[in-house]
Amino acid sequence: MNPVFADLPTTVFERMSALARVHDAVNLGQGFPDDPGPADIRAVGAQALIAGNNQYPPMMGLPELRAAIAVHYGRHQGLALDAEREVMVTSGATEALAGALMALIEPGDEVVLFAPMYDAYLPLVRRAGGVPRIVPLQPPAFRLEEAALAEAFSPRTRVVLLNNPLNPSATLFGADDLARLAAVCRRFDVIAVCDEVWEHVVFDGARHLPLMALPGMRERTVKIGSAGKIFSLTGWKVGFVMADAGLMRVLAKAHQFLTFTTPPNLQAAVAYGLAKDEAYFTGMRAGYARARDRLAEGLSGLGYRVLPAQATWFLNIDITPFGGDDVAFCEALVSRHRVAAIPVSAFYPGGAVRHLARLCFAKADATIDRALERMADAR
Ligand code: PMP
Ligand code: GLN
Numbered sequence: 001m002n003p004v005f006a007d008l009p010t011t012v013f014e015r016m017s018a019l020a021r022v023h024d025a026v027n028l029g030q031g032f033p034d035d036p037g038p039a040d041i042r043a044v045g046a047q048a049l050i051a052g053n054n055q056y057p058p059m060m061g062l063p064e065l066r067a068a069i070a071v072h073y074g075r076h077q078g079l080a081l082d083a084e085r086e087v088m089v090t091s092g093a094t095e096a097l098a099g100a101l102m103a104l105i106e107p108g109d110e111v112v113l114f115a116p117m118y119d120a121y122l123p124l125v126r127r128a129g130g131v132p133r134i135v136p137l138q139p140p141a142f143r144l145e146e147a148a149l150a151e152a153f154s155p156r157t158r159v160v161l162l163n164n165p166l167n168p169s170a171t172l173f174g175a176d177d178l179a180r181l182a183a184v185c186r187r188f189d190v191i192a193v194c195d196e197v198w199e200h201v202v203f204d205g206a207r208h209l210p211l212m213a214l215p216g217m218r219e220r221t222v223k224i225g226s227a228g229k230i231f232s233l234t235g236w237k238v239g240f241v242m243a244d245a246g247l248m249r250v251l252a253k254a255h256q257f258l259t260f261t262t263p264p265n266l267q268a269a270v271a272y273g274l275a276k277d278e279a280y281f282t283g284m285r286a287g288y289a290r291a292r293d294r295l296a297e298g299l300s301g302l303g304y305r306v307l308p309a310q311a312t313w314f315l316n317i318d319i320t321p322f323g324g325d326d327v328a329f330c331e332a333l334v335s336r337h338r339v340a341a342i343p344v345s346a347f348y349p350g351g352a353v354r355h356l357a358r359l360c361f362a363k364a365d366a367t368i369d370r371a372l373e374r375m376a377d378a379r
Contacts, residue, residue: 004126011119012346016330020340026371029330029340031167031313033362037233038273038280045236045269057264059256061089061240065271069225069240072274076281077199077210079223085245088252089267091259092237093197093226098124099254100193100222100241101159105130109158114144116347118167118195130159134349140307142169144177153184159191160184162211165198165311168347168358172206172310182214191247192217197226197239200281202311203289212242219244222251227270232284232362238262238270288313288362295361298372313362316344318355325354333357337378339371 009015016029036042060066063083070083081087090096097120105111107129113121115136125132133152137143153160162181164173173181185192192211199208212221227238239262241251296306296315305318319329326343334340344356361368
């Protein structure tokens with residue numbers, strides 16, 4: 001058995017959701033919305049399932065979806081993508097990440113990662129034979145500092161893996177951070193895998209800037225997106241990869257033997273959804289921003305220190321006043337007070353940070369209020 005996976009625990013999201021079920025808890029742990037997702041997109045998917053062709057779609061994705069992805073990123077992010085040579089559909093961002101790392105890394109290549117990091121990253125890098133170089137980002141700002149980048153990058157660096165906006169800290173990296181990262185990528189001829197699944201879930205008037213748009217990055221960036229986050233349909237697992245044709249040729253080889261393809265009805269529905277007008281995106285952001293503020297204000301009112309959330313569906317609370325670590329806090333919260341949260345140490349290999357808990361606010365007002373009532377007792 002491969003030791004990377006043999007010694008891994010079950011992912012924290014699955015464990016906390018299982019505990020939430022056992023304790024009949026309000027689940028603010030794993031990130032998924034209460035809302036069933038846009039009714040029109042679901043209807044298109046259902047119609048395509050009933051009336052459509054349910055056989056294997058093309059390996060790179062339905063042509064209509066690839067065209068919709070290219071148009072979508074042109075309209076929202078100013079990217080010029082060739083739908084036939086630079087766009088691929090995957091079964092979620094997770095497949096895209098696994099495939100990209102599998103395709104790009106040779107055993108012994110160094111891979112720069114930033115902590116906190118999504119829990120899938122490190123095992124996937126290790127399994128691909130990469131040698132991780134982890135850059136800890138300093139809270140509360142979580143900036144990509146020039147000195148830390150200079151220390152981590154070297155002629156041995158092959159890939160850097162960035163998540164922007166960043167789950168779990170809810171940070172949006174802007175032009176300055178990305179420019180510093182792009183400079184070291186150019187200097188050391190590094191490929192950037194940029195997980196941008198949260199690109200549309202940004203608040204307070206901020207705009208997401210794709211790393212791929214920076215000077216010298218077009219040919220060296222693999223951009224990853226997910227319909228799960230754009231349309232609040234996390235179970236659908238429809239992801240996208242955008243990359244220069246030369247890189248895409250190799251990424252496609254990993255995809256063809258990982259999943260080969262993704263359900264055609266879901267692809268058709270996502271193609272329809274990507275064409276939605278600005279009102280959808282503005283409304284979606286406004287709805288989540290309201291939910292963020294409701295949870296943040298409620299928690300502050302209960303005496304919790306709430307960290308700022310610029311993006312994603314998550315906010316973090318500082319549990320220092322409660323003593324103990326984040327795992328103990330979250331276990332007590334779910335079992336005694338019936339609210340599930342995620343201990344943020346799960347995003348820090350080696351558990352360097354143990355005083356934060358992540359809560360998902362992508363919920364109906366009533367769900368948020370029920371969690372707040374229960375957390376009032378936890379203090
Ligand atoms: N990357 C990040 C940073 C995520 O937060 C998530 C899921 N929340 C994923 C990847 C996985 O996306 P998907 O469900 O499309 O595989
Ligand atoms: N990405 C989701 C989160 O951060 C979880 C996805 C999963 O459960 N694999 O909550």
